[in-house]
Structure formats: C-alpha cells, structure tokens
Amino acid sequence: MFTSSQGVNGTSTLRNSKKKTVKKYISAITVPLPVSPVVRVRQSGRTPKDRMDIFAGQMEDPAAAFSVAISGLVFADFAKRIRSDTGLPLKSQQVQEALAILYPKISEICNHLKPQRANCKSSYPYRMPDGSCNNPSTGVLKGAALTAQARFVDPEYGDPDNLGHIPRIYGKNGKLTSPREISNVVLSTTEDFRSPKSTRYTLTLVHFAQFVDHDVIKTPATKIPNSTANDIFNEQKIEDCDEDCVKPKEHCFPFKIPDDHFQNDFGTKCMHFVRNKPAPSEWCLPGPRHQLNERTAFLDLSATYGSSQIRVNELRQWEGGRLNASKDDLLPDGPPVGDCLPDQVCFNSGDYRFQEIPMLTVIHIVFLREHNRIAGILSNLNRHWNDEKLFQESKKILTGIYQHIIYNEFLPLLVGRDMAYGSNLMSSKTAHRNSFSAYADPSTLNEFGAAAFRFGHSLVGRHIGSMNRNFKIKASEEMRRDFFNNDKMRDLNIYGPTRMGRWMAETLMRKRDRFISDQIRNHLFETKFDGPSDGFDLASLNIQRGRDHGIPGYNKLRMYCGLYPSNVFNTGPMGFRDHDHETVKKLSQVYRHTDDVDLFVGGITEKPSCNGEILGPTFKCLIAQQFQRYKEGDRFFYENNFQNTGFTLEQLNDIKKQTFAGIYCRSLKLKTIQPKVFEKGGTNRRLHCDSIPSPDLNLWKEN
Ligand code: HEM
Numbered sequence: 001m002f003t004s005s006q007g008v009n010g011t012s013t014l015r016n017s018k019k020k021t022v023k024k025y026i027s028a029i030t031v032p033l034p035v036s037p038v039v040r041v042r043q044s045g046r047t048p049k050d051r052m053d054i055f056a057g058q059m060e061d062p063a064a065a066f067s068v069a070i071s072g073l074v075f076a077d078f079a080k081r082i083r084s085d086t087g088l089p090l091k092s093q094q095v096q097e098a099l100a101i102l103y104p105k106i107s108e109i110c111n112h113l114k115p116q117r118a119n120c121k122s123s124y125p126y127r128m129p130d131g132s133c134n135n136p137s138t139g140v141l142k143g144a145a146l147t148a149q150a151r152f153v154d155p156e157y158g159d160p161d162n163l164g165h166i167p168r169i170y171g172k173n174g175k176l177t178s179p180r181e182i183s184n185v186v187l188s189t190t191e192d193f194r195s196p197k198s199t200r201y202t203l204t205l206v207h208f209a210q211f212v213d214h215d216v217i218k219t220p221a222t223k224i225p226n227s228t229a230n231d232i233f234n235e236q237k238i239e240d241c242d243e244d245c246v247k248p249k250e251h252c253f254p255f256k257i258p259d260d261h262f263q264n265d266f267g268t269k270c271m272h273f274v275r276n277k278p279a280p281s282e283w284c285l286p287g288p289r290h291q292l293n294e295r296t297a298f299l300d301l302s303a304t305y306g307s308s309q310i311r312v313n314e315l316r317q318w319e320g321g322r323l324n325a326s327k328d329d330l331l332p333d334g335p336p337v338g339d340c341l342p343d344q345v346c347f348n349s350g351d352y353r354f355q356e357i358p359m360l361t362v363i364h365i366v367f368l369r370e371h372n373r374i375a376g377i378l379s380n381l382n383r384h385w386n387d388e389k390l391f392q393e394s395k396k397i398l399t400g401i402y403q404h405i406i407y408n409e410f411l412p413l414l415v416g417r418d419m420a421y422g423s424n425l426m427s428s429k430t431a432h433r434n435s436f437s438a439y440a441d442p443s444t445l446n447e448f449g450a451a452a453f454r455f456g457h458s459l460v461g462r463h464i465g466s467m468n469r470n471f472k473i474k475a476s477e478e479m480r481r482d483f484f485n486n487d488k489m490r491d492l493n494i495y496g497p498t499r500m501g502r503w504m505a506e507t508l509m510r511k512r513d514r515f516i517s518d519q520i521r522n523h524l525f526e527t528k529f530d531g532p533s534d535g536f537d538l539a540s541l542n543i544q545r546g547r548d549h550g551i552p553g554y555n556k557l558r559m560y561c562g563l564y565p566s567n568v569f570n571t572g573p574m575g576f577r578d579h580d581h582e583t584v585k586k587l588s589q590v591y592r593h594t595d596d597v598d599l600f601v602g603g604i605t606e607k608p609s610c611n612g613e614i615l616g617p618t619f620k621c622l623i624a625q626q627f628q629r630y631k632e633g634d635r636f637f638y639e640n641n642f643q644n645t646g647f648t649l650e651q652l653n654d655i656k657k658q659t660f661a662g663i664y665c666r667s668l669k670l671k672t673i674q675p676k677v678f679e680k681g682g683t684n685r686r687l688h689c690d691s692i693p694s695p696d697l698n699l700w701k702e703n
Helices: 010-028 048-057 062-086 093-113 179-187 203-216 309-315 358-381 387-415 417-422 446-450 452-458 496-506 538-548 554-560 581-590 599-604 617-632 649-655 660-668
Strands: 197-202 223-225 235-237 290-293 463-467 473-478 508-510
Touching: 062 093, 179 538, 179 581, 179 599, 197 203, 197 496, 203 358, 203 387, 203 452, 203 496, 203 508, 203 660, 290 446, 358 387, 358 496, 358 660, 387 417, 387 617, 387 649, 387 660, 417 617, 446 452, 446 538, 446 599, 446 617, 452 538, 452 599, 452 617, 463 496, 473 496, 496 660, 538 599, 554 599, 554 617, 599 617
Parallel strands: none
Antiparallel strands: 197 508, 223 235, 463 473
C-alpha cells in the first residue's frame, strides 16, 4: 500500500533525526540566528495580547514548521548579510556571481530542512492529510501544507533589494499612514451609525466562510528558538512588539496609535504586531520573502481533520472510522494549553482557531457530527470494512459534499452567478466533469489571504445569540464578551450548538461595506473576564498584515484583474469608479497617492458590483480566480472522473443533491430549516428537515 515517512510510528524517529541534522546544519551555517529577547513572565491567556500570541503562533506540527521557517530565514539573512558586508546591491554582477557559487550549498540546506513528504503511490485512493501527492508529478508540492503562499503579483517591500527584510512602509510620496489612523477615518462605525444589515444573507454564510478560510490558510507568526532550552524546536513567542514603534525589535512591526479616544484611554501608543514567518520558495530559489501556509490549500476539510498526520492521528477515535467527540457529541477535549479561556477545558479540532468565536465552533461541530453519522451508517452497511476504510471513505464522502456546497451554493452568492459560470466554478447538474490540470497551481495566494478573503470581517456584527425551537431569541450578548469562550457550546440550555445554529440561520449578517464592527475594531480578543482592556483592531491588523507580506497597492491588483486603476481621488472615470463619493473623500484624507491605497482598504470599500451582491469587482475577481485554482489543481476534486480516487456516477449524482441545510439539520437535530441556509426570505421558507436531501449511503454498500 501507501508508505509514509510521516506515519504514526515514523513521526518521532523523523523528528529526532531532524533535530540532529537541523542542529548540525545550523551550527555549520554562518547566518546568525535571531537572539531571543527577555521573557516577561505573565499569567498566560489573560490579556488580548496573550490571546493573540496563542492564536497566531500555535503550530500543528511545530518541528516541521520550524524547519521550513528556518530555511526561509537562511535566504533572507544570507542576502541581508551580503548586502551589509559588501554594500553592493543584490542585483550587482559581483553579488550574483558569489550567489551562483554559494547557491548549491544554500539550496541543499534549504531542501534538507523542509519536512520530508510521503512516498507517493499513484494507486493510493485517498488524500494525504498534508496535501502532498495530490499532484502526480514527482516532487511537486503545490498546495501542500507548509509550503509558501503563491502570489498574483510580485511583492513590494520596503528594502532596496525588495527582499522583505523591511515590510512595505513607503508609498509614492513618503511613509504610509498608520493603519489605525486609516481604520479610524475610513472603516469605523460610531455609536449613532452602524453598518446596516443585509436583506438576504444569514450569519451561517459568514461563519461558513470563516471555516473555509481556516481550511485553506493559516499563516503562522514568527517565533524564535528558545535560547534557554536545550531543544531547538522549543520556540518561544516574540513578546512585546509594542515597546517601540519607531525602532521596532526584529520580527516586530508595530504601528502607532494616533490620538485616539478609545485606545489611548488605556495608555496604548503602539499596537503589538509580530511579522509572519518567512517561507522558502518551492525550489529553494533565493528571492523575496514569502509567507508560509500551514494548512493544505485544498478544500479538503483540513479544518476538521488537520493538515498533518500527527493531528489526524490525535483526532481519530481509531474505532468504526469515527472522529473523537466529547460528551453531548461536542468536539473532543483538547490539550491543556489551548485557545480557550483560563479554567476552561479547551476543545480540539483540525484547525485550532475554531474557539475564537462560538459561531465558528458550531460549524466545526456540524462537520464532526456528520462525519461520525456517515461512518456509523457505513459500518452497518459494510461490516467487513475496518476502521481505516470507514474513516477514509467517510472523509471522502463528506469532503465531496463540502466541495459541492462551496462551488454551487456558497460561491455563486459570493462572486455572483455570472462570474461563477464564467470562471468554471459551477458544477454540471449531473455526471462527472474533469477539470484537473497537473499544471494548475492550487496554492493559496498571498493577496487572497492577506486581503481579499478578509472581506468577511465586514460582515461580522455585534452579538452572539441563540434561538429556541420556535425561532424566538433565547439569549444574546455582545460578542466582545465571548472570544475564545467555549462555555457557550457546553451550556446546552441557553446556547449550545443547536440553539446557536438556529440563531445563525435566522439572523441576517451585516452588509459587506467599509464599516467594521467595533466589537472587532476596538475590542478584538477582550473577554468577559477582563476588566476594560486594550483590545486589538482587526481592521488595522489587516492593513498592517498586507504591508508585512509586501502586498502591493490596490491599483496593482485592479490592473491584474483587467480593471482600470484609480489615478485621482474622485469617482470619475479616471478615479475610484467603484467607490462612492464619501468614501473617496475619506481615502484622500489618509493616502497621499492613489497607488498607495492598501489592497484590503481599496477592496473592502468598493461598492458591490450589482445590487444585492456581496463583493465589489476587485475582490470578486481575486476570489473567483483563487477558487478556480483550488478546483483545477485538485486531483481529488469530487467531480473528477478518475478511477480509484473518484466517485461512481450514482454516488456523484447523489452528492450533487446535497446542501448545507441538510448537514445543518441532521447535525444540529433541527426540526425545520430554510433549504437555502445561507439566505433568508422570499420563497426560501422553512421546511421540515425530512424533506431536505440526505445522502443515500446505500450507494456505498459493497456486496
Ligand atoms: C468574529 C469573527 C472573526 C474574528 C474575531 C476574526 C479574527 C481574525 C484574526 C485575529 C486574524 C489574524 C489577523 C492578523 O494578524 O493578520 C484573522 C485573519 C483572517 N480572517 Fe478573520 N476573523 C473573523 C471572521 C472572519 C470571517 C467571517 C472571514 C472570511 C469570510 C475571515 C477571514 C480571515 C482570513 C482569510 C484571514 C487570514 C488568515 C491567515 O492568513 O492565516 N475572518 N481573522
């Protein structure tokens, strides 16, 4: 069968041998490793900053991620040293000649440090957890976990060689404005004005979108080797990046908080911000800094199953093909130090960001329960199947349904039906349709993760809530009290997944516009257990993250999409033609040049392309192209007609009848639901759950 060097028993041996070689290599190379800063002892998990560090820095497979990041640093630091030692530009002939001599050595180090991948066998019918072996060409790891994010366009960093030692800090006419100031002027709501609600889309769409985001991308923050520990993989977080905004510490990129009645009440002048880990390019070629993706890029439910063999092994029950669950069929209990509040028992799931807000936890519970339901039925139908077969087949079926929902229910709402058809996103009504190309690159793109798919931050409202079986509000409270609070899921009488799921299906989301709820713009990662504290501003973080990753301005991406750039601050044909007048006025207050407008800001402030649609043209274009790549670069895409890995015609046609409402009903044990659960109103009235399609698992019965 399939042999994997990352298998259950191979894992620790691999780690130990890696440790030795990593140490050997690190002592052999002359590139200095960053010096660890002074560690301030603090009760963990108590402040928004502590929570952010756990949220951004937790790793699924720390050893592997460490190795990859170090190989990214090798290049970055090497190039930096050459520049400072010789004073010559990187492109100069002398430096290029020196590089040509040194390149084989550096490349060997870089390749060696990368995680070992499975030995691919084309006959193996299932996906690998880390997404390797998806592409049949030997050694092609596009879309696999722990590879670099691809890019639509070249990065623009702040250092002369554009390598990324310095993030994008300059615009056409000098230094860019602080993200917090941009957020205050362009993206803020007030006590008297809040973004209106959508008239059509529900909160289920918002948190399904968030789940999809966590399935395809996790960009880890930089951590550094712990100089006091004897274990090279024992990394520590970078503390207190908010100490100095003018001369930040290495790997920090804090930004100034201008005179700001909200933040300054807590004496905060500078917002903590850690740069994301560097990643080597696919073939270890020297070049600008890229960022790592810890998830597989494939739409493979890695948010449920994990992106590494280690995580899948931890989550499986190893009996009947099931995943672990805890009391009341909730997610299983997780490790002691997790992303939940102090004194709580954290849950566990494939992606560890799921406790960030209880509505997202609901979506994780929905998929966990559906997996176990499918596994239970399959084990009755096929008594001769062992745990492995039951697990893999259940995962394959659920992933197929999930992909069908994304391409046929979710994306047409997001990018509009015309673009969904035009970009080859929609499936055929019935039958197979091959769209795989070994040349397509399914990697998650940097501009997608750092800007376009963050559109969801504008849909987030102010509350979390629950509804009883008559769809009447049972409870509701401000969101800022409940970041990382998993009590809401355990408390089945007032909240719990069913009541909250009902509330999400019934409650309309905020319109996608330029306004970001103060719950995440001023209070991000505060909780009810804190006194008043200086929460983060997610809108500012998005802007700064784009600069950290060297994402070029909005105009560059518009041109990539074949849209006119904006050359003047007005709404005329030479200006911001997809914006309204008021917004352009605000943009002109914080940007000195139209080319400086950050991609997140330019995209989130666009008007929707058509009335009733969610996104404006630039984000629509980037998101449609990304999902096209996810489909065309995935050998296991559910519609493909490949013997061994695909579905039979009958099975596929049955999958094509499934909707998210069905999974939602079954998993949350609802009585009624509207058949299009991402939408509300019109003819989409609530129906009895029995009349919503459920997969006919008899089609998987083997004689
Ligand atoms: C209450 C809801 C949400 C909270 C509290 C939240 C919070 C966050 C935070 C703290 C980050 C990291 C920011 C940084 O330092 O770069 C982030 C990243 C991100 N968020 Fe959200 N988010 C929420 C909802 C959503 C939704 C609904 C979507 C999509 C529709 C979304 C898409 C993303 C994406 C694509 C990233 C980048 C992920 C990565 O690169 O690893 N988020 N979010």
